Amino acid sequence: MALRVWIAVCLLCLAPLTALADDRLVRLHAPAGLDETGLLKHILPRFSLKTQVRIERVETPEQADLVLGSEGRALFEGAGATWHMAVNAADHPGTQKLADWLTSEIGLNTITGFAPEGTPLFAPPSDRVAEVAAVELEGDPKLGHDVSRAKCARCHVVEEAGRMNSIGSTPSFFVLRSLGDWIDRFSAFYVLNPHPSFTQVDGVTPPFPLDRPSPIVPVVMTLDELSAIMAYVGSLSAADLGAPIQHQ
Known part of the structure; x- marks a missing residue:
């Protein structure tokens, strides 16, 4: 009995740490066409280093907290398509941070600044006026x-x-x-x-x-x-x- 109580106490103590770790993990799905441009390798490390939120790539939209694809809010265009964001886990802190960053001025500038051969590959979507959050200069x-x-x-x-x-x-x-x-x-x-x-x-x-x-x-x-x-x-x-x- 004492052993069971001790295990239960340990699990209760670890629960907040597990929740915190999950808050810093976002499961992201993006189609191969976007992945092959190299954009995600360009923008995701910057987001993770700034926020300490880790991105895990998943194979299907159903597994994802956030999906980049053809549905949802238009974010940017390029590589032959307009790319949208659909949020599956709006109440997840890490997912909300990623969504906020992608729609912020800093996030959009990072996307449109991606120019592996000297020419930017992406631009704000032409079918709407880009709606970006006011930038907050948080540095020292x-x-x-x-x-x-x-x-x-x-x-x-x-x-x-x-x-x-x-x-x-x-x-x-x-x-x-x-x-x-x-x-x-x-x-x-x-x-x-x-x-x-x-x-x-x-x-x-x-x-x-x-x-x-x-x-x-x-x-x-x-x-x-x-x-x-x-x-x-x-x-x-x-x-x-x-x-x-x-x-x-």
């Missing part, structure tokens, strides 16, 4: 300042004190902050030339090809550092250039 601006000085200041002006220590042909963070799409540019900077040739984002970018190593000392950062940089840039005052900015 102080850390972003430090990372910007350490990893970005050799090319960009990142603070008032560094105006003489950068490449004159590159825009300052203050000028970039003036652009209406500055969040897009920073969140996907690693796919915008010339950054892919010398930048590595942990868990997101593939290693440099052996026959094409970085031409300079690589810029290596984590997603937390990138979030911190964006929070720092968000705290800056936009440069006043005296006229609407013209850019391509």
